[in-house]
Amino acid sequence: MSWPALLALAGGAYAFKVLGLVVFGGRELPIRLSRCIALLPAALLPALIAVQTLSTDDRWVIDARAVGVGAAILAAWRRAPFPVVIVVGAAVTAAVRALA
Amino acid sequence: MSKENEASPDPLTASIVLGLAVGVFGISFGVLAVASGLSVAQAVAMSLLVFTGASQFAAVGVIESGGSTGAALGSALLLAARNGAYGLALSPTLTGRLPFRLLASHLVIDESTAMSTAQVDLASRRRGFWAAGISVFVFWNLGTLVGALGGDAIGDPERFGLDAAFPAGFVALVVPHLESIDGRLAALMGTVIALVLVPVAPAGVPVLAAAAAVLIGLRNPPSSAGSSVATEVAT
Numbered sequence: 001m002s003w004p005a006l007l008a009l010a011g012g013a014y015a016f017k018v019l020g021l022v023v024f025g026g027r028e029l030p031i032r033l034s035r036c037i038a039l040l041p042a043a044l045l046p047a048l049i050a051v052q053t054l055s056t057d058d059r060w061v062i063d064a065r066a067v068g069v070g071a072a073i074l075a076a077w078r079r080a081p082f083p084v085v086i087v088v089g090a091a092v093t094a095a096v097r098a099l100a
Numbered sequence: 101m102s103k104e105n106e107a108s109p110d111p112l113t114a115s116i117v118l119g120l121a122v123g124v125f126g127i128s129f130g131v132l133a134v135a136s137g138l139s140v141a142q143a144v145a146m147s148l149l150v151f152t153g154a155s156q157f158a159a160v161g162v163i164e165s166g167g168s169t170g171a172a173l174g175s176a177l178l179l180a181a182r183n184g185a186y187g188l189a190l191s192p193t194l195t196g197r198l199p200f201r202l203l204a205s206h207l208v209i210d211e212s213t214a215m216s217t218a219q220v221d222l223a224s225r226r227r228g229f230w231a232a233g234i235s236v237f238v239f240w241n242l243g244t245l246v247g248a249l250g251g252d253a254i255g256d257p258e259r260f261g262l263d264a265a266f267p268a269g270f271v272a273l274v275v276p277h278l279e280s281i282d283g284r285l286a287a288l289m290g291t292v293i294a295l296v297l298v299p300v301a302p303a304g305v306p307v308l309a310a311a312a313a314v315l316i317g318l319r320n321p322p323s324s325a326g327s328s329v330a331t332e333v334a335t
Binding site: 001002003005006007008009010012013014016017018019020021022024025026032034035036037038039040041042043044045046047048049050051052053054055057058059060064065068069072073075076080081082083085086087088089090091092093094095097 | 113114118145149151183190195208213214266267271277289294300307312315
C-alpha cells in the first residue's frame with residue numbers, strides 16, 4: 001500500500017468520525033430525532049456483537065465463540081463485573097477450541 | 101437508579117481490560133501488515149492515523165490477498181462508516197470547543213462508544229469515552245509497533261479466545277441500553293437486520309444498516325419508563 005493510499009484511508013476514516021461528531025452532531029434537533037440518535041448504540045452494538053460472534057466473512061457460523069459469548073451473556077445477566085464478563089467470554093471460547 | 105449504576109462498569113478498570121485485549125490484536129495487526137508488504141513505518145502510521153481496527157485489518161487483508169488499492173480502501177471505509185453513527189450518538193456527551201471535538205473525533209470507535217454510552221450521567225459518559233479511547237489508542241499502537249517489529253511472541257490471539265473478548269465486553273456494555281423498551285426493540289431489530297445482511301452485503305454494511313432500527317424511536321408516545329438516555333440527550 002502506497003503512502004498516498006494510506007493517507008487517503010486515514011482521511012476517509014477520520015472524515016466519518018468528524019461528520020458524525022462535529023458536522024451533524026451538536027445541533028438542536030427535534031425531540032423525536034434526538035431519541036432516535038440516542039438509540040444508535042442500542043441498535044449498533046448488539047448488531048456488532050452478533051456479527052462478531054455468529055459470522056465469519058459472509059457466512060453464518062456457530063462455533064466456540066457462540067459458546068463463549070453465551071457464557072459472557074450469562075455472566076453479564078448475573079451482574080458479574082466487566083473484567084469477569086470479558087475473561088469468561090475469552091476463557092470459555094479458548095476452552096471449547098482446545099477441546100474441539 | 102442503583103440498579104442502573106450497578107449495570108454500568110467502572111470506566112477506568114474496564115477500559116484497561118479492554119485495552120489489553122486490543123493490544124494483543126494490535127500485535128497481530130502489526131505482523132499481518134508487514135506480511136502484506138507494508139513497511140514498519142506504514143504499519144505504525146496506519147494505527148496512529150486510521151485508528152479503526154476492523155478497517156485496518158480489512159485493508160491489509162485485501163492487499164495481502166492481491167486485491168487492488170481501491171478495493172482495500174473501499175472495504176476499509178465501509179467498516180469505518182459506522183463510526184459516523186457513533187459520533188452522532190456521542191455528540192451530546194462530547195460538547196465543547198471545535199478543536200476539542202476534532203481531537204475527540206479521532207477516538208470515536210466501537211470501544212469508546214460502548215464504554216461511554218453504558219454510563220448513566222454526563223460526567224461518567226465523558227470519563228468512559230476518554231478512558232476507553234485513550235486506553236485502546238495506547239495499547240493498539242503499542243501492539244502494532246511490537247508486531248510490526250516482529251515481536252510475534254504471543255501468537256494467534258484466537259488460541260486464547262480473544263476474538264470473543266470483544267463481543268463479550270460489548271455484552272457487558274450493552275446491558276444498560278436494554279433497560280428501556282425502545283432500547284430492547286432497537287437491539288433486537290438491529291441484530292436481526294445485521295444477521296440477515298451478513299451473507300449478502302459486504303463487511304461493514306450489516307452493522308451499519310442496523311442503524312435503521314433506531315426508527316423505533318419515532319414511535320409515539322415515548323416510553324416514559326426507560327427514557328433516561330433520551331432525556332439526557334434532550335437537555
